[in-house]
Amino acid sequence: MRLPDADPAQSPELAAAYEEFLRTRGIVSNVMKSFAHAPAGLSAIVDLGSYCRYGTDLTEKQKELVILITGRGVAYAWHHHAPLGLKAGLSEAQLQALRDGQVPDGLEEAESALSAYVFAYAALKGVPAAIFARMQAAFSPRQITDVNITAGYYLCLASSIIAMEVQPDAPQVLDAATSFHATAERA
Numbered sequence: 001m002r003l004p005d006a007d008p009a010q011s012p013e014l015a016a017a018y019e020e021f022l023r024t025r026g027i028v029s030n031v032m033k034s035f036a037h038a039p040a041g042l043s044a045i046v047d048l049g050s051y052c053r054y055g056t057d058l059t060e061k062q063k064e065l066v067i068l069i070t071g072r073g074v075a076y077a078w079h080h081h082a083p084l085g086l087k088a089g090l091s092e093a094q095l096q097a098l099r100d101g102q103v104p105d106g107l108e109e110a111e112s113a114l115s116a117y118v119f120a121y122a123a124l125k126g127v128p129a130a131i132f133a134r135m136q137a138a139f140s141p142r143q144i145t146d147v148n149i150t151a152g153y154y155l156c157l158a159s160s161i162i163a164m165e166v167q168p169d170a171p172q173v174l175d176a177a178t179s180f181h182a183t184a185e186r187a
Helices: 012-025 039-054 060-070 075-087 092-099 109-123 129-138 141-164 171-186
Strands: none
Touching: 012 039, 039 141, 060 075, 060 092, 060 109, 060 141, 075 092, 075 141, 075 171, 109 129, 109 141, 129 141
16 A cells, blocks of 8 residues: 555544444455544544445345456455355356456346446537437435445446555455445345
């Protein structure tokens, strides 16, 4: 990482932000530590991330499609979310298609429309009318908004991971995050 680690023992605000992230995710990942020098900003990111993971009107599979598409070129994001994509029902072949920048075969129409939409959204060149029409046919205005919020959040994280050269989390951290996420889904 390009900046030194911030010490939560030196900042009650940072300690509170880490505590909230531990409560909602089970770990403090390296990407979250990369925001630690701005504790109020980290807290805002934690809150938005909690909404994206647990508060949207999207299925787990739909959320993972959004996350995997926006983070497909970032190894850190891929290592965190490919296992969750598999758990949500995506196949290895579908993951590879996503990584290659393609809408995977074998998805339901709504998931296919969502994938095409997020690929266009993440390219930052606009979303063609035909793709938006497919989204409107498959999703409510709330769900489309949730897709936008989630894709925007994960684009922010992906950009920050690249800029700050965030290093991958240790395997035990990934395992703890995956286990915590599975427990949170059942709650």
